[in-house]
Amino acid sequence: MDKALHYFDESRRMAESTAPKDSFDRIVCIAAFGAAMSYLVGVRIGGGEPIPAARLEYFRAEVLSRIDADQQGLTVYLFEAVKSVVIGDLDEALIRRSAIQLLLDDYPGVSDILDEYDREALAELDTELLEKAIYGDEVTDYTILHALPPTHWWWPFRARS
Numbered sequence: 001m002d003k004a005l006h007y008f009d010e011s012r013r014m015a016e017s018t019a020p021k022d023s024f025d026r027i028v029c030i031a032a033f034g035a036a037m038s039y040l041v042g043v044r045i046g047g048g049e050p051i052p053a054a055r056l057e058y059f060r061a062e063v064l065s066r067i068d069a070d071q072q073g074l075t076v077y078l079f080e081a082v083k084s085v086v087i088g089d090l091d092e093a094l095i096r097r098s099a100i101q102l103l104l105d106d107y108p109g110v111s112d113i114l115d116e117y118d119r120e121a122l123a124e125l126d127t128e129l130l131e132k133a134i135y136g137d138e139v140t141d142y143t144i145l146h147a148l149p150p151t152h153w154w155w156p157f158r159a160r161s
Contacts, residue, residue, distance in 0.1 A: 001051070001059045004039035007032045008066035011073045030080065033073035036066075037099040044102050045147030064109045071113055078121040085128040097125060098152050105149075129154040 011032035014025060040063065043051070051059075067074055081096035100122065103110050114122070148155060 001039070001043055001055070004036050004043065005059075005062055005066065007036035007039065008063065008070065008073075011036060012066065012070040015070055015072060029073070030076055033070070033077055034080070034096075037077060037096070037103070041095070041099045041102060044106060060107050063103075064107050064113075067103070067107070067110055068113050071115070071118075074113070075115075075118055075121070078118055078125065082121055082125045082128060085125065085132060090132060093125070093129065094154055097129060097154050098148055100125075101152060126154070 011029055014029040014032065017025070043056075043059070077096065078100065081093055081100065084090070084093035084096060
């Protein structure tokens with residue numbers, strides 16, 4: 001959990017930096033937010049010791065405040081998920097879509113942070129994933145399936161292989 005918070009902070013720090021941004025800085029900033037989201041998925045599906053309720057509640061509040069402070073990071077993450085589908089990296093797109101859904105489901109208040117562009121990107125992502133499902137594209141990453149809720153409808157089509 002601490003690593004997720006660290007990467008959210010790192011993403012925001014880089015985004016707020018007054019130094020001119022070059023391509024490398026933008027890539028690192030995007031990667032930091034992506035790493036934070038990956039750790040978020042890990043918190044939900046990870047094994048090990050159960051997280052005490054008070055610690056989880058504190059963590060969720062901290063994540064919400066960081067997402068609120070770095071809304072651009074979430075927007076870029078959503079658009080990167082759409083890009084993943086379009087270029088054919090379905091494993092990445094599905095993981096990102098589930099990370100977004102876990103964020104919406106498990107972190108009350110995140111849906112209030114989404115702006116019109118975020119909602120449009122999410123709808124576009126779902127449309128692209130549905131189109132891939134209809135046309136039979138498959139993915140290979142099965143590592144997180146067992147721990148995701150069945151409401152993550154974008155995963156089932158991958159099991160046809």
